[in-house]
Amino acid sequence: MSNRWTFWLAALWLGVMASPGLHAQKLVRGPYLQLPTQNSMVVRWRTDKEAKGYVRWGLSPESATNRVSHSGSLTEHVVQIRGLQPNTRYYYAVGTETNRWITPVEPDYSFITPPKPGTSQPVRVWAIGDPGTASTNQANVRNTFYELHRQRPADLWLMLGDNAYSSGTDAQYQRAVFSVYSSILRQSPVWPTLGNHDAYHADSPTLSGPYYDIFTLPTLGQCGGLASGTEAYYSFDFANIHFVCLDSEDTERNRDGAMAAWLRADLAANTRDWVIAFFHHPPYTKGSHDSDKLSDSAGRMAEMRENFLPILESGGVDLVLTGHSHSYERSYLLNGHYGLSSTLQPSMILNAGSGRLDLDGSFRKDGGNAPHQGAIYICAGSSGQASGGRLNHPANWLSLNKLGSLVLDIDGLRADIRFMGDHGQLRDYFTIEKR
Amino acid sequence: MRLSRTFWLATLACLLARVGQPAQAHGPDHEVIVALTAEIARNPGDPERLLHRGERYRSHGDLASARLDFQAALSNNPACHPARLRLALVARDQEKLPESLQLLDQTLAAQPTNLLARVARADVLIRSGRPGEAIPEYDRIIADSPQPRPDVFLSRSRTLLAHDTNAWARALEGVEDGIRRLGPVPSLQLHALELEERGGRVDAALARIDAIMAGMDRRERWLARRGDVLLAAGRTRDARTEYQRSLAALDRLPERLRRTIASEELRQELEAKLAVNPSGNQTSPSR
Ligand SMILES: [Fe+2]
Numbered sequence: 001m002s003n004r005w006t007f008w009l010a011a012l013w014l015g016v017m018a019s020p021g022l023h024a025q026k027l028v029r030g031p032y033l034q035l036p037t038q039n040s041m042v043v044r045w046r047t048d049k050e051a052k053g054y055v056r057w058g059l060s061p062e063s064a065t066n067r068v069s070h071s072g073s074l075t076e077h078v079v080q081i082r083g084l085q086p087n088t089r090y091y092y093a094v095g096t097e098t099n100r101w102i103t104p105v106e107p108d109y110s111f112i113t114p115p116k117p118g119t120s121q122p123v124r125v126w127a128i129g130d131p132g133t134a135s136t137n138q139a140n141v142r143n144t145f146y147e148l149h150r151q152r153p154a155d156l157w158l159m160l161g162d163n164a165y166s167s168g169t170d171a172q173y174q175r176a177v178f179s180v181y182s183s184i185l186r187q188s189p190v191w192p193t194l195g196n197h198d199a200y201h202a203d204s205p206t207l208s209g210p211y212y213d214i215f216t217l218p219t220l221g222q223c224g225g226l227a228s229g230t231e232a233y234y235s236f237d238f239a240n241i242h243f244v245c246l247d248s249e250d251t252e253r254n255r256d257g258a259m260a261a262w263l264r265a266d267l268a269a270n271t272r273d274w275v276i277a278f279f280h281h282p283p284y285t286k287g288s289h290d291s292d293k294l295s296d297s298a299g300r301m302a303e304m305r306e307n308f309l310p311i312l313e314s315g316g317v318d319l320v321l322t323g324h325s326h327s328y329e330r331s332y333l334l335n336g337h338y339g340l341s342s343t344l345q346p347s348m349i350l351n352a353g354s355g356r357l358d359l360d361g362s363f364r365k366d367g368g369n370a371p372h373q374g375a376i377y378i379c380a381g382s383s384g385q386a387s388g389g390r391l392n393h394p395a396n397w398l399s400l401n402k403l404g405s406l407v408l409d410i411d412g413l414r415a416d417i418r419f420m421g422d423h424g425q426l427r428d429y430f431t432i433e434k435r
Numbered sequence: 436m437r438l439s440r441t442f443w444l445a446t447l448a449c450l451l452a453r454v455g456q457p458a459q460a461h462g463p464d465h466e467v468i469v470a471l472t473a474e475i476a477r478n479p480g481d482p483e484r485l486l487h488r489g490e491r492y493r494s495h496g497d498l499a500s501a502r503l504d505f506q507a508a509l510s511n512n513p514a515c516h517p518a519r520l521r522l523a524l525v526a527r528d529q530e531k532l533p534e535s536l537q538l539l540d541q542t543l544a545a546q547p548t549n550l551l552a553r554v555a556r557a558d559v560l561i562r563s564g565r566p567g568e569a570i571p572e573y574d575r576i577i578a579d580s581p582q583p584r585p586d587v588f589l590s591r592s593r594t595l596l597a598h599d600t601n602a603w604a605r606a607l608e609g610v611e612d613g614i615r616r617l618g619p620v621p622s623l624q625l626h627a628l629e630l631e632e633r634g635g636r637v638d639a640a641l642a643r644i645d646a647i648m649a650g651m652d653r654r655e656r657w658l659a660r661r662g663d664v665l666l667a668a669g670r671t672r673d674a675r676t677e678y679q680r681s682l683a684a685l686d687r688l689p690e691r692l693r694r695t696i697a698s699e700e701l702r703q704e705l706e707a708k709l710a711v712n713p714s715g716n717q718t719s720p721s722r
Binding site: 166196197199200203204205206207219220221226227228229230232251252257258259261262265266268269270271273295296297298299316366367368369370371372 | 464466467490493494495496497528550551554580581582584585586588589613617618619620621622623625626647650651652653656689691692693694695696697698
């Protein structure tokens with residue numbers, strides 16, 4: 001009897017040890033996509049135990065047999081796939097050892113590489129501001145976009161800061177980012193900017209902390225644009241759009257600082273049709289923050305407005321996306337408004353209309369990124385919560401205390417922008433057309 | 436009746452008090468501060484929580500409240516270096532520079548590789564009108580950082596020049612080091628160009644412009660800049676050639692870029708420069 005028990009216990013133990021699923025590394029985070037170029041993609045993921053990480057990839061689930069790995073044994077896996085073709089869908093799986101894959105090879109695990117820079121083709125961008133509350137609100141806003149994403153996936157998405165409340169710790173990123181957005185993270189590259197809540201545990205001067213550990217961002221202009229030399233601010237191209245990410249939280253915001261000098265040069269070198277800038281602190285808000293109060297956010301909103309808006313407008317910026325106030329505030333087509341709200345002059349409003357094709361027509365701009373042709377400023381910090389405020393900044397055409405996120409559809413010289421609510425509502429929309 | 440009136444007066448007073456307040460922590464920050472305040476009431480003097488709450492206050496510009504929290508954390512645990520560093524930052528932002536410097540010195544004595552403290556110390560020294568002492572701080576920051584920011588290289592160079600106007604060669608060496616470490620960052624390349632011009636090194640300045648231009652689709656402005664450098668050096672004939680190359684680059688742009696206001700302005704500027712600088716009056720030989 002006792003011998004029979006010993007036999008069965010030994011058999012069970014051998015079975016457990018031989019089973020690949022039970023003692024293999026478990027996927028804790030990701031996979032997620034970073035640093036997309038027309039010929040390469042960075043795939044990142046985390047496992048519970050250290051191992052050498054592998055990605056296998058190919059043009060179809062069946063042919064996903066190319067293999068690439070990082071060196072060493074790690075829990076934080078960062079693998080760059082090279083030798084890709086532009087504007088092409090690739091299927092991939094991540095794993096930790098030969099033949100041991102911890103994600104399936106199926107259409108859900110695939111990405112499309114960016115097109116050749118400058119190409120004019122339909123592009124969809126999703127932008128969320130202050131999302132990281134890990135709440136039902138956040139999930140509802142996400143679900144609204146996921147419906148649209150199913151019909152036409154986002155080519156890329158932007159996080160406008162305060163990505164993980166309340167202090168941007170690794171555990172908070174796990175709860176408010178990786179658990180919430182897992183399905184889009186593995187399909188579309190995400191481009192973040194640093195918010196004040198992320199900065200409680202991250203430092204731009206030393207490029208340290210969870211925010212900088214989690215994201216792999218370009219410092220050498222690898223994805224288009226000019227080298228910034230730091231992950232705190234950067235630019236990249238996608239199709240005929242030039243994106244600029246600034247660090248409004250933890251990098252010097254003075255006019256003669258390195259970020260300003262880089263931005264001037266970066267925009268002067270741009271030849272794409274559209275310029276979209278994003279950073280955390282809004283220049284025009286009367287929401288849960290007030291851009292007129294110099295003590296609010298230690299003056300960051302005023303500094304961005306006074307020092308960076310002139311550079312952006314000289315560089316022909318079309319759209320400026322921010323968060324921080326937990327509301328939706330969309331400006332008129334503005335130019336040259338760098339002071340307090342009381343200094344807004346009618347001449348600074350280049351178009352006081354709605355920008356809606358079915359109302360009073362789209363916003364019209366000259367092509368070629370001509371300077372000072374007007375920009376729309378959007379504060380979209382209500383992707384996780386709506387916190388009210390007076391919502392009466394005179395530079396804004398519309399101010400809403402409503403949850404939601406931004407969907408940008410850009411095709412050639414036309415951009416359609418929608419603010420979608422938390423239950424599928426279309427809360428705002430407008431169009432910019434260039435000649 | 437009496438109770439009701441008192442209630443309404445109190446409510447009104449609260450509302451009025453709120454209207455007059457500066458920007459306060461909002462949303463999650465406000466909630467965190469309320470929660471921390473309750474925890475601090477239960478565990479008075481808990482340095483961890485005081486530090487945490489002080490950071491929230493500091494981030495919202497409430498320096499006075501932040502100072503009180505950091506001071507309390509420090510008096511409960513004099514070895515709490517994060518509290519000392521944050522108190523130093525508050526003192527700096529309140530323009531109490533000697534106090535800030537003293538706190539930073541204490542922090543760095545205990546933690547010589549604390550980069551944030553060193554960055555702050557350099558900053559406070561500059562604000563205190565002591566640029567000469569800030570330079571070695573920048574050297575140390577650059578040596579100790581795995582990836583120093585472009586700003587540190589710029590600040591070191593500008594501080595050097597503010598301290599000694601003839602130090603351009605040394606300043607340039609430092610910026611060169613930045614370009615080597617961080618790549619072709621335009622903020623550093625442009626500063627290096629400025630330094631070459633300042634040192635009167637015309638050919639080196641032209642080479643800098645060529646390096647900047649190399650990665651760019653649009654060259655018209657850089658060619659014009661080459662012209663300006665040559666003109667300033669008295670090489671009028673060479674300058675004219677560059678202005679003409681710039682005009683040709685403008686002509687080659689796609690129409691949507693060529694007909695913008697900025698392009699038109701550049702064209703007018705170039706034509707004006709060509710008109711007032713006729714060929715043939717070069718003051719020094721062409722390369
Ligand atoms: Fe914020």
